[in-house]
Amino acid sequence: MTRETPAGDLRLANLTKRFGIFTAVDDLSLTVPQGSFFALLGASGCGKTTTLRMIAGLEEPTGGQVLLGDRDIARLRPYKRPVNTVFQSYALFPHLNIFENVAFGLRRRGIRSVDDEVMRMLSLVQLDDYGSRRPAQLSGGQQQRVALARALINRPQVLLLDEPLGALDLKLRRQMQIELKRIQTEVGITFVHVTHDQEEAMTMADTVAVMNAGRIEQLGAPADIYEFPATAFVANFLGQSNLLAGEAAGTAGGEVAVTAHGARFSVPAGRARSDRGLVHLGVRPEKLHLVGSADQVPAGHQHVTGVVTDASYVGVSTQYLLRTGWGTELSVFTANSGAATQVPVGSEAVAYWDARHAFLLSRDAADSDRTAPVVDEPVGASS
Amino acid sequence: MTVLAQVPTGSGQPPPTPPAARSGRHRLLPYLLLLPGAAWLLVFFGVPLVQLAAASLYDPSGSLSTGYALTWAFGNYPDVLQAYWPQFLRSFGYAGIALVLALLLGYPLAYAIAQKAGRWKNLLLVCVIAPMFTSFLVRTLAWKTILSDNGALVGLLRDVHLLAPDGRLLATPFAVVLGLTYNFLPFLVLPLYASLERLDHRLLEAASDLYASPVQAFRRVTLPLSMPGLVAGTLLFFIPASGDYINAELLGTPNEYMIGNVIDSAFLVRLDYPQGAALSFLLMAAILAVVFGYLRRAGTEEVL
Ligand SMILES: Nc1ncnc2c1ncn2[C@@H]1O[C@H](COP(=O)(O)OP(=O)(O)O)[C@@H](O)[C@H]1O
Numbered sequence: 001m002t003r004e005t006p007a008g009d010l011r012l013a014n015l016t017k018r019f020g021i022f023t024a025v026d027d028l029s030l031t032v033p034q035g036s037f038f039a040l041l042g043a044s045g046c047g048k049t050t051t052l053r054m055i056a057g058l059e060e061p062t063g064g065q066v067l068l069g070d071r072d073i074a075r076l077r078p079y080k081r082p083v084n085t086v087f088q089s090y091a092l093f094p095h096l097n098i099f100e101n102v103a104f105g106l107r108r109r110g111i112r113s114v115d116d117e118v119m120r121m122l123s124l125v126q127l128d129d130y131g132s133r134r135p136a137q138l139s140g141g142q143q144q145r146v147a148l149a150r151a152l153i154n155r156p157q158v159l160l161l162d163e164p165l166g167a168l169d170l171k172l173r174r175q176m177q178i179e180l181k182r183i184q185t186e187v188g189i190t191f192v193h194v195t196h197d198q199e200e201a202m203t204m205a206d207t208v209a210v211m212n213a214g215r216i217e218q219l220g221a222p223a224d225i226y227e228f229p230a231t232a233f234v235a236n237f238l239g240q241s242n243l244l245a246g247e248a249a250g251t252a253g254g255e256v257a258v259t260a261h262g263a264r265f266s267v268p269a270g271r272a273r274s275d276r277g278l279v280h281l282g283v284r285p286e287k288l289h290l291v292g293s294a295d296q297v298p299a300g301h302q303h304v305t306g307v308v309t310d311a312s313y314v315g316v317s318t319q320y321l322l323r324t325g326w327g328t329e330l331s332v333f334t335a336n337s338g339a340a341t342q343v344p345v346g347s348e349a350v351a352y353w354d355a356r357h358a359f360l361l362s363r364d365a366a367d368s369d370r371t372a373p374v375v376d377e378p379v380g381a382s383s
Numbered sequence: 384m385t386v387l388a389q390v391p392t393g394s395g396q397p398p399p400t401p402p403a404a405r406s407g408r409h410r411l412l413p414y415l416l417l418l419p420g421a422a423w424l425l426v427f428f429g430v431p432l433v434q435l436a437a438a439s440l441y442d443p444s445g446s447l448s449t450g451y452a453l454t455w456a457f458g459n460y461p462d463v464l465q466a467y468w469p470q471f472l473r474s475f476g477y478a479g480i481a482l483v484l485a486l487l488l489g490y491p492l493a494y495a496i497a498q499k500a501g502r503w504k505n506l507l508l509v510c511v512i513a514p515m516f517t518s519f520l521v522r523t524l525a526w527k528t529i530l531s532d533n534g535a536l537v538g539l540l541r542d543v544h545l546l547a548p549d550g551r552l553l554a555t556p557f558a559v560v561l562g563l564t565y566n567f568l569p570f571l572v573l574p575l576y577a578s579l580e581r582l583d584h585r586l587l588e589a590a591s592d593l594y595a596s597p598v599q600a601f602r603r604v605t606l607p608l609s610m611p612g613l614v615a616g617t618l619l620f621f622i623p624a625s626g627d628y629i630n631a632e633l634l635g636t637p638n639e640y641m642i643g644n645v646i647d648s649a650f651l652v653r654l655d656y657p658q659g660a661a662l663s664f665l666l667m668a669a670i671l672a673v674v675f676g677y678l679r680r681a682g683t684e685e686v687l
Pocket residue numbers: 019022024042043044045046047048049050051
């Protein structure tokens with residue numbers, strides 16, 4: 001079952017899908033290198049599934065190309081594409097046992113002796129003894145693994161995974177993330193993994209594309225996106241950010257000078273998406289440190305002063321809210337490493353940060369400060 | 384890899400109810416609920432059935448006026464079979480052909496209503512059932528008008544030379560099979576619809592993603608998943624169709640008579656009760672044999 005088609009990268013070129021007047025996927029272009037683990041991350045309804053369905057051939061694009069190597073497959077019928085999908089709902093065949101579910105793709109391509117391959121696949125997903133069961137007799141996690149085996153056995157050039165772990169509880173989800181990553185490394189197939197869980201995207205993928213309203217907001221390695229987001233949306237979708245509305249006055253001596261709420265800050269030029277005009281000065285909550293007074297701030301650091309209005313102890317860290325003089329509440333996370341002392345609610349405090357940890361994003365005139373609400377979900381909650 | 388070993392292998396079964404928790408009254412309740420139905424069945428099915436069985440073994444030389452004697456005349460059975468085997472064969476032949484036609488019409492119809500009709504679904508279902516609001520007899524008589532020699536249909540077919548100038552539709556096997564197909568079609572469509580309506584179209588997408596062409600997806604996914612409805616529908620169609628006599632009576636001639644017509648005349652015209660009863664039992668046995676044979680094959684999921 002070797003494939004003659006030239007292997008290669010998956011490229012989407014100006015891919016667009018409209019439902020009536022509604023644009024679900026808007027002029028999307030990206031390249032997924034062969035053999036990489038690519039995550040498409042975005043909120044519910046942003047067009048992730050529609051994008052996958054166009055790659056799989058289950059949805060016809062309104063415009064644009066889906067290229068596999070040099071071949072445009074956008075108009076091929078789904079059963080003619082060397083692409084397989086792990087569906088959000090698994091979509092296992094209820095009338096077939098697990099063995100036949102996994103063998104389905106091989107049989108449709110006229111392969112007669114499937115036993116060895118199926119057994120190998122079942123053991124890869126640790127379901128060796130389940131071949132004769134029906135899907136309804138398996139737990140959610142087991143069904144998910146059958147769906148994975150059923151797709152993987154065909155050795156597609158690209159495997160599409162549509163929020164495959166969404167239905168699993170947290171613990172099983174973490175296990176499956178590790179497992180999926182291991183399998184991907186082992187088989188070396190290109191994985192395009194759709195998720196709305198930013199932590200899942202970051203832990204698993206080589207490359208993450210953050211999607212918003214049918215467009216890619218930013219694409220890159222998880223650490224690069226996290227450390228230097230391109231837009232305010234990304235800054236607050238992937239983790240949390242404190243974004244202060246300010247104005248930048250251009251680069252001088254490798255630094256960008258920013259005025260925000262009457263105070264002056266500076267940011268290295270390499271950390272500025274925009275160095276002139278309206279900007280957001282961004283700092284991640286865990287990059288902020290709390291001290292009692294301004295003279296405790298180490299040299300070369302920037303700071304703002306405020307009053308602690310809330311402190312939530314979450315074990316691994318304490319999450320503070322610091323109300324600044326102009327009324328914005330900044331989030332500050334201090335690691336529970338034993339080094340820092342607890343700061344009582346109501347006391348004055350100074351938050352400082354290393355200038356190299358801040359970033360500048362361009363800002364619309366209507367935008368003011370943006371700080372993510374304190375959510376009990378995902379950031380740091382389980383790390 | 385080892386982490387997965389801890390994945391639970393199945394949801395826990397609810398603990399069985401201890402027998403002591405069920406009081407005697409609760410154990411009797413299901414039987415009490417069965418009682419009215421069982422009584423009905425006994426009085427209106429069981430007793431007549433025994434009577435019919437007895438009648439089939441009466442001395443054939445008796446008559447209504449002279450009275451019948453139960454002489455255990457098993458010879459009645461080979462006698463009627465020898466006399467009426469063509470009508471038996473014709474019954475199953477016509478019903479079988481009508482079933483094939485009904486499947487060709489009914490499966491796409493049920494599929495379209497269940498999967499493609501969208502908001503027209505209910506209206507189309509009503510259309511399938513609507514003819515049943517008029518009597519079976521009236522509907523069959525309507526076909527008699529439609530197929531009649533000086534009707535528009537025959538005129539048209541003669542004009543386009545699909546029918547010889549003296550050719551006819553009425554009083555032919557064609558008319559009888561057509562009547563059977565038409566009259567019993569809803570019994571096939573409704574159970575099929577119920578099965579196809581539950582078919583998750585995402586399974587078809589999965590099949591197509593897994594290299595199944597539309598034909599293969601139909602054969603490997605749609606068809607097996609519609610099997611319960613298909614089995615129920617074919618039985619609900621075939622059983623009454625093979626025992627029917629109205630269609631042959633109204634749309635055919637004695638040359639098209641089915642076993643139902645023979646039974647009808649044995650009881651009501653010739654007043655030959657032993658013969659009528661023996662034919663009825665043979666018909667019942669034949670249908671049961673066909674049904675069980677069919678169900679056994681259907682049970683192995685390899686009917687088609
Ligand atoms: N068949 C369809 N007809 C109309 N709108 C659709 C259809 N499929 C998806 N949409 C819309 O397109 C948008 C993107 O959907 P989807 O790709 O499923 O989002 P995601 O997978 O990111 O949650 C949603 O607003 C959804 O309502």
